[in-house]
Amino acid sequence: xxxxxxxxxxxxxxxxxxxxxxxxxxxxxxxxxxxxxxxxxxxxxxxxxxxxxxxxxxxxxxxxxxxxxxxxxxxxxxxxxxxxxxxxxxxxxxxxxxxxxxxxxxxxxxxxxxxxxxxxxxxxxxxxxxxxxxxxxxxxxxxxxxxxxxxxxxxxxxxxxxxxxxxxxxxxxxxxxxxxxxxxxxxxxxxxxxxx
Numbered sequence: 001x002x003x004x005x006x007x008x009x010x011x012x013x014x015x016x017x018x019x020x021x022x023x024x025x026x027x028x029x030x031x032x033x034x035x036x037x038x039x040x041x042x043x044x045x046x047x048x049x050x051x052x053x054x055x056x057x058x059x060x061x062x063x064x065x066x067x068x069x070x071x072x073x074x075x076x077x078x079x080x081x082x083x084x085x086x087x088x089x090x091x092x093x094x095x096x097x098x099x100x101x102x103x104x105x106x107x108x109x110x111x112x113x114x115x116x117x118x119x120x121x122x123x124x125x126x127x128x129x130x131x132x133x134x135x136x137x138x139x140x141x142x143x144x145x146x147x148x149x150x151x152x153x154x155x156x157x158x159x160x161x162x163x164x165x166x167x168x169x170x171x172x173x174x175x176x177x178x179x180x181x182x183x184x185x186x187x188x189x190x191x192x193x194x195x196x
Contacts, residue, residue: 037081037163037185042088045165045183050095052181053169059179060101063142070096070169071105071140079150079163092144092167105140142178144169161187 053059072093077085096102120131146167153160162184169179 036187037079037083041185042083045185046088046091046095048183049165049167049181050092053179054099054101056179062178067101067103068141069103069105069138071107071143073143073145076147079148081150083148103138105138140172142169142171157190159189163187
């Protein structure tokens with residue numbers, strides 16, 4: 001009996017020692033919980049807008065087949081929501097780069113970039129015909145910019161929120177907006193009778 005109790009205690013200790021934490025993936029397409037903008041709203045909206053741009057055959061034909069160089073400014077947040085707009089901007093850039101229809105300008109030339117170029121030019125160890133010289137970086141031909149805005153209405157205990165994403169692509173040479181799209185999201189929330 002004594003050995004059985006010791007065996008059970010040892011087994012319990014082993015089981016506790018082997019316990020693992022299980023992480024579960026959150027469903028991005030779950031039902032909305034509130035009238036606030038949620039990550040799945042942003043993800044779907046970004047995908048729709050970029051798909052709209054890539055499927056616009058007239059626009060794609062107009063910009064040509066040589067993969068024009070784009071830049072993207074941070075999407076502005078004109079809503080009352082606190083959102084990571086840099087992440088939204090990154091998602092747009094990533095989807096466009098993966099399409100292989102555009103190249104993107106990176107304006108963040110760092111001190112490290114300049115140090116690499118200077119080392120190649122000055123250390124005497126690099127074939128100077130292949131060394132990267134300052135002033136050879138690509139220039140953006142177009143840039144993408146946009147905003148998220150919000151309108152809110154409240155009536156009879158029901159809150160309606162309308163969010164609108166707008167994206168515009170501007171040709172820097174002509175100053176023309178050569179593509180634009182907008183997506184609206186409507187969220188509704190009823191106040192609970194019990195004030196919950």
